[in-house]
Amino acid sequence: MNKMRKINIAIDGWSSCGKSTMARQLARLLNYVFIDSGAMYRAITLLFIRNQVDLADVRAVEQALQSINLQFQLNAESGNNEIWMNGENVEKEIRTMDVAQRVSDVAALKQVREFAVAQQQQIGQGKGVVMDGRDIGTMVFPDAELKIFMTASEDVRVSRRLKELQQKNQEITVDEVTANLRMRDHIDSTRDVSPLRRAEDAIILDNSNLSPDQQLGMALEWAKQRMAS
């Protein structure tokens, strides 16, 4: 595999359809860097909540962004890339429902997107990156050699996210998770600045009835084809 060319892989799709899980596994197999772009929007949202930033106040938003330093660092124990904000590991705190309720409004702001996309593009300059999000194939890496657009039925997505949150001891109901996914998908796909949509050259992967291993096998095959060509 070493003789193959390095590529960038863009994975986009609806909320909670397993993008990060697949992207992380794929990056590990290829020895690539995995970047969860959603974690960046969630971390920014966390800071905005803590500092009570008024989203309608453009200057306040700009000032808050100037004070944010985001970094991904490998956790040697788990082997995962975790997000740090201003020197603090916020990986756990960004996954709460409080953040999930507000993140799409924050991510719809032009200044926020410019801030995050610039960093994402810099990370991808040297290739060898698997990044998941909403606008990776359309905006961040429009030239990515492999683009995958993931989707799954709403039932499947809700039950996966519910299980994930319950494992983290968060008290949450099916109705709350369903409402949150619907709200985020609506805001993400209707916002003015780089809305969620499938890039024309993205492969659609519906994983409603696929196991993690099955979907990983398919993505790995596509990646190998692109790396060899």
Ligand code: CDP
């Ligand atoms: O993992 P999940 O599907 O719940 O979402 P996420 O990847 O953690 O992203 C959280 C939110 O960040 C999304 O609902 C979007 O509002 C926003 N986001 C975005 O606008 N653009 C991206 N490239 C990634 C996330």
